[in-house]
Amino acid sequence: MNNQFFSKKQSVHAKNGVVATSEGLAAQAGLEILKKGGNAIDAAVATAACLTVVEPTSNGIGSDCFAIVYFKDKLYGLNSSGYSSRNISIKKVKERGFDKIPATGIVPITVPGTPKGWASLIEKFGNLSLIEVLTPAIKLAEEGFIISETVGYYFERAIKAYKQRNKGEMFDHFFKVFTKNGESYKAGDLFKSQWHADTLRKIGETNSDAFYKGELSDKIVSFMEKYNGFIDKSDLEEYQNEFVEPISINYKGFDICEIPPNGQGITALMALNLLKEEDFTIKNSETYHKQIEALKIAFSDTLTYVTDPLFMKMNPNYLLSEKYIKLRKKDITDKALNQNPIDYKKSGTVYLATADSEGNMVSFIQSNYMGFGSGIVIDDTGISIQNRGHTFSLDENHHNKLEPRKRTYHTIIPGFIMKDKKAYGPFGVMGGFMQPQGHLQVVMNLFDFNMNPQEALDAPRFRWDKALNVAVENSFDQEIIKDLEEKGHIINLEPRNSGFGRGQIIFKQKEGYIAGTETRCDGHIAYY
Numbered sequence: 001m002n003n004q005f006f007s008k009k010q011s012v013h014a015k016n017g018v019v020a021t022s023e024g025l026a027a028q029a030g031l032e033i034l035k036k037g038g039n040a041i042d043a044a045v046a047t048a049a050c051l052t053v054v055e056p057t058s059n060g061i062g063s064d065c066f067a068i069v070y071f072k073d074k075l076y077g078l079n080s081s082g083y084s085s086r087n088i089s090i091k092k093v094k095e096r097g098f099d100k101i102p103a104t105g106i107v108p109i110t111v112p113g114t115p116k117g118w119a120s121l122i123e124k125f126g127n128l129s130l131i132e133v134l135t136p137a138i139k140l141a142e143e144g145f146i147i148s149e150t151v152g153y154y155f156e157r158a159i160k161a162y163k164q165r166n167k168g169e170m171f172d173h174f175f176k177v178f179t180k181n182g183e184s185y186k187a188g189d190l191f192k193s194q195w196h197a198d199t200l201r202k203i204g205e206t207n208s209d210a211f212y213k214g215e216l217s218d219k220i221v222s223f224m225e226k227y228n229g230f231i232d233k234s235d236l237e238e239y240q241n242e243f244v245e246p247i248s249i250n251y252k253g254f255d256i257c258e259i260p261p262n263g264q265g266i267t268a269l270m271a272l273n274l275l276k277e278e279d280f281t282i283k284n285s286e287t288y289h290k291q292i293e294a295l296k297i298a299f300s301d302t303l304t305y306v307t308d309p310l311f312m313k314m315n316p317n318y319l320l321s322e323k324y325i326k327l328r329k330k331d332i333t334d335k336a337l338n339q340n341p342i343d344y345k346k347s348g349t350v351y352l353a354t355a356d357s358e359g360n361m362v363s364f365i366q367s368n369y370m371g372f373g374s375g376i377v378i379d380d381t382g383i384s385i386q387n388r389g390h391t392f393s394l395d396e397n398h399h400n401k402l403e404p405r406k407r408t409y410h411t412i413i414p415g416f417i418m419k420d421k422k423a424y425g426p427f428g429v430m431g432g433f434m435q436p437q438g439h440l441q442v443v444m445n446l447f448d449f450n451m452n453p454q455e456a457l458d459a460p461r462f463r464w465d466k467a468l469n470v471a472v473e474n475s476f477d478q479e480i481i482k483d484l485e486e487k488g489h490i491i492n493l494e495p496r497n498s499g500f501g502r503g504q505i506i507f508k509q510k511e512g513y514i515a516g517t518e519t520r521c522d523g524h525i526a527y528y
Contacts (some may be wrong), residue, residue, distance in 0.1 A: 009519055011352040014355075014527035016514040019043055020504035021352035022058075022430075024524035026050035029136035030354055031526035033128065040354040041069060041125040042133045044121055044362040045118045048139035051350045052114075053196055053382075054145055056178065057154035057371055059330065059350045060384030061199055061211075062112040065366035066259050068152050068246055068416040072360070073123050075416065079260045079407075080117030080241035082388065083109040083308070085230035086404045088374075090394050092230075095404065097500060101390050104166055104375040106229040108387035110408065111239045112211075114366050119208035125360075138200045141382075144192030146479065148363075150497070150521040151270075153188025158371045166375045170227040171271045174377040174384070174524055183402030195382030200444040223378050246416065249320055251276050252432040252447040259318050261306045263415035268436035270298035272443060280448040285483030290463060291444070292489065293332045295437055295464050296339040301328075304341040308407040309399040314399075336468050336488030340480035349412055350430040353506045355513050361506065363414035363426030370432070415439050418505075424509050427453075431501035434463050438501035451514030453505035461500040465492075473500055496520050 009475040012018070017040070030047035036461040038046070044067070047269050064081040094105060101108050104276030120246045122130045130138060148153065159179055165175070177193060185191055210216045217236045224231045246257040249269045256272060258265025271294040280287050305314045317322055324342075331339060349367030367386070368374075372389035391409050392402040400409045411432050417424040429438025438461065445456035468490045472481065480490050494500075517523035 002130070009454050009458065011452045012515045012525045012527060013512060016357040016512045016528050017299045018045070018355045018506050018515045018527040019352065020046055020500050020515050020517050020523070020524055021047055021051065022350055022518060022521045023051060023055045023148060023151065024522060025054045025140060026352070027524040030352070031528065032136055033133055034356060035528065036128070038128045038359040039126065039132060039358065040356040040362045041071065041121050043354040043356065044352060044364045045121055045126070045224060046133040046136055047352045047354065048199060048350070048364055048366055049134045049176045050140060051116065051352070051366070053137050054191070055151050055350055056384060057158055058368070059152055059366050059371065060368050060386070061115065061196070061203070062373070062383045062385030063114040063366045064386055064388055064410065064412065065114045065117040065364065065416050066119060066263060066412055067117070068259065068414045068426065069121070069258060070361040070416065075246055075257065075418065077244040077246040078117060078120060078241065079230045079244050079259060080342055081262060081407050081410050082113040082122065082239060083405045083407045084110050084389055084402065085232065085235045087232060088147065088191070088230040088402065088404055090396060090402050092396060100394055101392050103387055103390050104372055106170060106224070106227050106376065107376070108299050109229065109231060109374050109376065109385050110388045111231060111235050113239070113241055114385060115203050115208040116239065116241050123207070125131055125430070126347050127349045130418035131201070136203035138197045141193050141196035141200065144190050147185055147187055147189050148522045149187045152185065152189070155185045155293040162372070162375055164199050171375055173379045174372070174375055177377050177382055178372070183221060189206070193382050195380060199381045201381060202289055212239060212312065216383070220378050220383070222510035239489050246318065248418070249273050249276070251443060253419065254424060254447055257416040257418060258413055259474065260309065261312060262407045263413050264302055264409045264436055265415065266316060266319055267295070267298045267302045268413070268439035270319055271295045271436070271440050273320060274298070274329050276404040280444065283449060284481045285487070286507070287490070288330055288480060288484060289336070289487050291440060292462065293337065293339070293468055295440060297328050297331055298436070300339045300341045303409070305399050306409050311403065311406055312399065327401065334487065338467055344494065348470040349430045349432070350415070351502065351504055352432040353426040353428065353504045355425070355506045355508070359423065361426050361508070363416045363422055363428055365412045365414045365428055365430060367412045367430070369411065387441060411435060413439070423508055425506045427503065427505040429501040429503035431499060434499060434501040437463055438503060440507070442503060451513055453507060457503050457505060457516045458519055463500055471499070477491050
C-alpha cells in the first residue's frame with residue numbers, strides 16, 4: 001500500500017462477479033443479472049439501462065455509448081456514437097442565427113447510438129436476451145425509486161439552469177417528465193416514469209429496432225418535423241455502430257487500452273507516452289507539473305485534429321508514434337506554457353465496469369453530454385436526447401467542422417488495462433474533457449505510486465481547463481500549489497464534487513477481483 005496517501009474507503013474483493021458504477025440501484029441490477037445466469041456483458045447493459053432511469057442527470061435513452069469488452073480471452077471495442085443528420089450543414093445552422101453550435105435545443109442533436117449499442121453487445125456476447133437484461137430498469141421506472149444525494153444535487157442544479165434558458169414549446173415534455181409540476185426533484189424524492197418503462201420495453205422486445213425504424217423512430221421523426229429539426233427517418237434507419245480495434249500504449253509494463261477516434265481516449269495515451277520514460281516515485285509539484293504539461297500538449301493536437309476517422313486528415317497512429325514523442329517531449333520545460341498544436345503537414349457521463357465468474361470483463365460508458373443533454377425529451381417516450389453535435393465547429397477550416405453524416409469529437413471514453421496479453425481489468429473516469437486527465441492520473445497512481453484501486457480513485461485530482469488555468473481539489477497540499485504557481489500555473493481551488501470526474505475500477509486477481517468505486521458521488525460496488 002502506498003505510504004503517501006491512504007483512502008478512507010477500502011477496495012472491495014470479490015470471488016465471482018462485480019458491478020461498479022455511480023449509483024447503487026444500477027449496480028444491484030447488474031448483480032441481479034449476473035446471478036440469473038447473465039455474463040459481464042449482460043450485466044453491463046442491465047446497469048447502463050438502469051442508469052438512464054436512476055441517474056437521468058447524466059445520461060438517457062437517447063445517449064451515445066462506447067465499450068471495451070474482454071470476452072473469452074479477446075479484447076473488443078464498440079463505438080456506438082451517432083452521426084449528424086444528412087440534412088445539416090454549417091450554412092443551414094448559421095442561417096438560423098448561430099455562430100457556434102448551441103448546447104441545447106434541436107440543433108446539437110445527433111443520432112443516438114445507445115439503444116443499438118445495447119442490442120449489439122447482447123447479440124454478440126450476451127447469455128440473455130435484451131428484454132431480459134432491460135427488465136430491472138423497466139421495473140425501477142414503473143415502480144419508482146428514491147433519488148440519491150448526488151443525483152438530487154444535479155437535478156436541482158440542472159432544472160434551475162434549464163428554466164432560465166430552455167424556453168419554448170419544444171422543451172415542454174422535458175419539464176413534464178423531469179419536474180414535479182415545474183418544481184425540481186431533489187434527493188429523497190420518489191421518481192417514477194411509465195414513459196421510460198414503456199420505451200425500454202419496446203427497445204428490449206424489438207432488439208432496439210423500435211428506436212431506429214419502428215414506433216419510437218416515428219415519434220422522434222414527428223418531433224423533428226414539428227420543431228424544424230434535422231434528423232429524419234433515413235438518418236435513423238441507416239445508422240450503424242461498429243466494433244473497432246482498441247488502441248494502446250505500453251506504460252510501465254501495462255498496456256493501457258482506449259477506443260480509437262472519434263473518441264478522445266487517444267489524448268490520455270499521448271500524454272502517458274510523453275511521460276513513460278520518467279521515473280516518478282513521489283507525487284510532488286514536479287510530478288503534477290509534467291502531468292499538466294503533457295496533457296496540454298496532447299489536448300492541443302487532439303482538439304485540433306481528432307474527429308470522425310472517415311474525415312480525419314491526420315493518421316491517428318502518428319499521434320502515438322515515437323516520432324511524435326520525440327517531437328513533442330521537448331515542449332515540456334520547467335515552466336508552464338501555452339501549448340500549441342503541431343503542423344501535421346510538416347510532421348507526418350456515466351461509467352460502469354463489470355466482471356463475471358468466467359473472466360469476462362466490460363468497460364462501458366454512456367452519456368447525453370452536459371447533464372441532461374439537449375434538454376429535448378421526445379413526447380410520450382421519456383427519451384432524453386444527447387447534444388453531442390455541440391462539439392462540432394462551424395469554422396469551415398476546422399478538422400472537426402460540422403458536415404452531414406459525420407461523428408463529432410467525442411468526450412466519453414472507456415479504458416481497459418492488459419498485461420502480458422491477459423486482462424488486468426476495466427477502468428474509467430467520466431466527466432467531459434476531464435476524462436483523459438482522469439485516466440492519466442489514475443493510471444499513474446496505480447503504476448507509478450503503487451496505489452490500490454480505491455486509493456487511485458480517491459487521491460486528489462487536478463483538471464487543466466484552458467491556457468495556464470488549472471483547477472485542483474481543495475484537499476491539495478498547499479506547498480505543492482505554491483510551487484506550481486511559481487512555475488507559472490494559475491491555480492484555482494475547487495470542491496471535490498465540482499468537475500474532477502467520477503471513476504470505477506475492477507482488476508483481476510489470482511483469485512477473484514479487486515474493485516474501487518468513486519467517493520465523489522454515490523459510487524457503489526455490488527458483488528458476490
